[in-house]
Amino acid sequence: MHDNSTVAVHDPALLHHFAEPQQQRDAASLGMWVFLATEVMFFGGLFCAYLVYRRWYFGDFAAASKSINMWLGATNTAVLICSSLTVVLAVWAAQTARRTLLIGSLVLTMLLGFAFLGIKGIEYRDKFVEHHVPGASFSFEHEEIPGHPGQYANPQHAQIFFSLYFVMTGLHALHMIIGLGIFLWLLIMAWKGRFTPEWHTPIEIGGLYWHFVDIVWIYLFPLLYLIDRHK
Amino acid sequence: MSAHSTSSPLKMYFAVFAALLVGTALTVFAARLDLGPLNAPVALGIATVKATLVALFFMHVWHASEKLTKLVVISALFFFLLLLGLTMSDYATRLWS
Numbered sequence: 647m648h649d650n651s652t653v654a655v656h657d658p659a660l661l662h663h664f665a666e667p668q669q670q671r672d673a674a675s676l677g678m679w680v681f682l683a684t685e686v687m688f689f690g691g692l693f694c695a696y697l698v699y700r701r702w703y704f705g706d707f708a709a710a711s712k713s714i715n716m717w718l719g720a721t722n723t724a725v726l727i728c729s730s731l732t733v734v735l736a737v738w739a740a741q742t743a744r745r746t747l748l749i750g751s752l753v754l755t756m757l758l759g760f761a762f763l764g765i766k767g768i769e770y771r772d773k774f775v776e777h778h779v780p781g782a783s784f785s786f787e788h789e790e791i792p793g794h795p796g797q798y799a800n801p802q803h804a805q806i807f808f809s810l811y812f813v814m815t816g817l818h819a820l821h822m823i824i825g826l827g828i829f830l831w832l833l834i835m836a837w838k839g840r841f842t843p844e845w846h847t848p849i850e851i852g853g854l855y856w857h858f859v860d861i862v863w864i865y866l867f868p869l870l871y872l873i874d875r876h877k
Numbered sequence: 878m879s880a881h882s883t884s885s886p887l888k889m890y891f892a893v894f895a896a897l898l899v900g901t902a903l904t905v906f907a908a909r910l911d912l913g914p915l916n917a918p919v920a921l922g923i924a925t926v927k928a929t930l931v932a933l934f935f936m937h938v939w940h941a942s943e944k945l946t947k948l949v950v951i952s953a954l955f956f957f958l959l960l961l962g963l964t965m966s967d968y969a970t971r972l973w974s
Contacts (some may be wrong), residue, residue, distance in 0.1 A: 672943035679946050683953035690957045694964050701968060716905070723901045731894040734935050738886065857936045861928045867901075868920035872908040876916065 659845035667844060674847045678854045689862055692817070696810050696869065699803075704873075705791035706803035711873035712792055713778060714811070718769045719871035722762050723863060729758035730860045733853045740836075740846035748841065748849075752833045755856070759826045766819055773808070780809045793877035811870050818866060821859045828852045893934045900927045 657667060664670040700707050736751035738744075777785040786804040791797045832852050835841065841849060904923045912919055933939040938950055 668942060672941075672946070675937075675941070676943055676945050676949065679949040679953075683949055686953040686957050687960075690960055694960055697961065697965060698968055701965075716908075720901065720905050724898060727894065727897045727901065730897070730931060730935055731890065734890045738890070854936055857931050861931050864924050864927045864931070865921075868904055868908070868924050872904065872920055874916070875908040876911045 657844060659842065671847060671850070674851055675854065678851045682854065682858050685858060689814075689817070692810065692814050693865070693869075696814065699806050699810065700869075700873075703800070703803035703806065705794060705797070706799040707807045708792045708874035708877070709789045709799035710778075710786065710804040710807035710811075711871060712875065713776065713786075713789065714871055715769060715772060716871045716875065718765050719867050722765050723867045725758050725762045725765065726860045726863050729755050729762070730857055732758065733856045736832075737846070737849050737853050740841045740849045741843055743843050745836070745839070748836050749833065752829055752836055756826055756829050756833070759822055759829070763819060763822055763826075766815065773812075778808050780805045780812065784808070792874045814866055814870065818859065818862055821862070825852075825856050825859055828855065889934060893930050896930055897927050900930075 660667050660670060664673065732751045732754040736748055736755065739748035739751055773779055777783050784801070784805050786799060786801040786808075789799045789804065791799050829852060832848055835848065900923050904920055907919050907923065908916065910916075932950065938947060941947060
């Protein structure tokens with residue numbers, strides 16, 4: 647009897663190698679942050695390549711950037727920001743045991759993710775139709791450099807812009823597709839009632855991933871869509 | 878920390894959400910103004926404010942109970958800026974002689 651009063655009841659959600667639930671949660675999110683640090687390096691190489699070429703071929707990059715529909719990019723930025731809100735709502739719903747809000751937020755996040763990819767698809771389609779996809783059928787002739795009437799962009803240099811555009815947005819879209827897979831799994835787990843206020847680590851970790859992908863887009867949007875738009 | 882987690886963070890989430898949407902509108906607006914050499918710094922500045930808001934409040938770095946989380950975030954930024962800084966200082970100074 648005496649022993650029972652001093653030994654805390656073991657939380658079933660707590661793994662044995664952790665001292666307390668807070669430590670377990672901290673360990674999980676720290677691990678995710680280390681992964682995200684490697685993702686910063688992953689995307690960082692592309693951002694670095696982009697900056698080098700943008701500095702060399704600024705006028706060509708501006709002309710190429712202008713050919714992309716910036717309103718599709720702006721809409722997609724807003725779509726991703728909305729999805730980041732639904733993700734924090736999902737985490738909060740899991741923390742406070744609100745099942746309907748949790749499932750609703752996860753479904754909304756996925757719908758916004760699909761909307762993003764759909765809009766991205768429209769944008770890619772435009773680029774295919776205009777022959778702006780790097781490769782044998784690439785064409786970027788007689789495109790004026792913004793602010794320099796009568797001066798045309800070098801198609802080879804513009805092709806480098808579009809290569810970076812497709813690789814960076816493509817890698818970002820791949821992350822979105824993986825994120826949708828993760829959120830489908832979270833939705834199934836939530837539907838089965840696996841998450842409790844004591845244990846909802848996958849929601850938090852999946853949320854960190856989703857927000858990171860949002861941050862990458864926050865930089866991609868001005869860098870790829872908004873070069874010298876005022877000219 | 879525990880005092881924070883018991884109070885509802887919803888107001889803060891919606892405030893950050895609104896700030897992110899305003900930031901997006903501001904970026905689009907600023908891109909259409911002629912700011913001379915400042916167009917790119919302004920665009921990147923707004924993006925950095927937005928990214929910081931997401932990291933601090935949506936990803937809970939601000940209230941992270943584990944200090945190591947902040948260390949990982951800062952070291953990721955440090956090495957990214959090291960990559961950009963050293964590379965660009967090379968390319969920016971190649972024509973000096």
